[in-house]
Amino acid sequence: MATQHSRTSARIMVAPAVFVLLVWMLVPLCMTLYFSFADYRPLRATFDAWIGFDNYVSFLTSDSFLSSVGVTLQMVAGILCITIGGGVVLALLLDQPMFGQGIVRILVIAPFFVMPTVSALVWKNMFFNVDNGLFSYLWRFFGAQPYDFLSQAPLFSIIVIVAWQWLPFATLILLTAVQSLSSEQLEAAEMDGAPPLSRFWHIILPHLSRAITVVILIQTIFLLSIFAEIFVTTNGAFGTRTLTYLVYQRVLESQNIGLGSAGGIVAVILANVVAIFLMRIVGKNLDN
């Protein structure tokens, strides 16, 4: 009953939630916008409320900006490749009937429940550590010189850590997609003379394409804001400074809130561009 009365009461009911959301999102965004046009460096006690686009100009023209965008893209692309490739393989394996299926599935999902900071620390100290890490033991076992992952291949190391965390997510979504494939389709392909690899390429992979686009979309949005893994491992050194990390450095390490805010706004705009771009691809893929 959409009477005047019920509509009014509906608005009153929704109001608190809308209010909280607005305050939660709009106030920080507006403050960031406000600071991005100000010269605000609290440690030097400078505060100039309006300096125009100076912050934006200096943020966008610095060398670190372009390199950080490049690093961000490399990181996201690398993680997506590993999680989707590995996710498809794991999903196909987990779909096979085996002993202890339920427990294995829960174990596979487990990394997703570990906090980013914790998992990065675990990887840093237990796997990548040159003196005591498991990889060093492995290298020494084969008589090789231990490899210092975090300083020799820092970007790759972070990609591995984050991919390890997100692999369960991709696996989970792809597994449900694999399970929804009708077995008659695979049997029909088998009767049609398709060997296993062709069945994967012509039947399974096209069936998974929707799930894969959904995984790409969701992961990209989350991966653009990776922070904890970089913070606890390389601190943004050795070419692992992403856009998010650069903004953090500008605000907290350089104590330049104006410059950091401008960077934040730039990051928001770039993330939205990526999101719109992805949404279009996904939308097109979901249509047919």
Add this chain to the structure above:
Amino acid sequence: MGRITLDRVQKKFGDVEVIPPLDLIIEDGEFVVFVGPSGCGKSTLLRLIAGLEDVSGGEIRIDGRPATDLPPAKRGLAMVFQSYALYPHMSVRKNIAFPLKMAGMAQDEQDRRIAKAATALNLTDYLDRRPGQLSGGQRQRVAIGRAIVREPAAFLFDEPLSNLDAALRVGMRMEISELHKTLATTMIYVTHDQVEAMTMADKIVVLRAGHVEQVGSPLELYKTPRNTFVAGFIGSPKMNLLTGAAAAAHGAATIGIRPEHLDVVDSGGTFTGRVGVAEHLGSDTFFHVHVPEMAEPMTVRAGGEVGLTHGDTIHLTPRAAHIHRFDAQGLRIA
């Protein structure tokens, strides 16, 4: 060529024996229908022939060559699935071309065969559509098209009409029968619907719990059912199976009388009962008659214009020549 021989073929799932050792010969060019109630193992048997399930024992030969250990693709058989199993992301053309592409056939030969199949199945206008844009009957035809382009030794149909509505089912039944006449290829067809079996088959195999109950032409099965199961399963409406005194009078444990072999007489008659439900089909009328000494109502076929309704008393006389007699084990007494 497509002569399929099953020699002591057996299938077990764990400890459960789904199909006890079974012998069957399917001659080249025959239209064989496997029929039986759900869970009788007819689909499993078909999948064993297709190679989608491994046999637990025995041997399958196709054209004299042992095929027991061949993978499905190497057996030269094509299958039409109950759900059609079309590839949803491919156009109709690509669906039909898929087995040819997998066989590595030259493009112009592929095109020629697709065009031929599309013309035969009235699919020429739909070749560039996706399966999702087709109706049930058209999808069915695409599935058949995908099977015929391979020119297989035999076609296997797994309840292909069960997803269609009644009118379409009758039409597709005719089309498949026509197809069999033109191609003259062996076809094995699985169904639970005895009407499909009766109308399409050259040879019917009646299965119950994995056992072959009887093999024969539709009319053979209709006229001389080997046991009470086949007698009750083949024919619609079902044969009346009577036990007790009525059967003892004919020196049998059970007697069977088909509804059309019971005559309605004015008075006297062997059985007297009250009309329960009367189904008027226009050409025929089926009466369900409650006879006091019988547990189950008897079914009687009468002409279209019989003036009897619910609650009327009816007198019935069976035609002596058409009474089927079965012994205590349910087997036919010759």
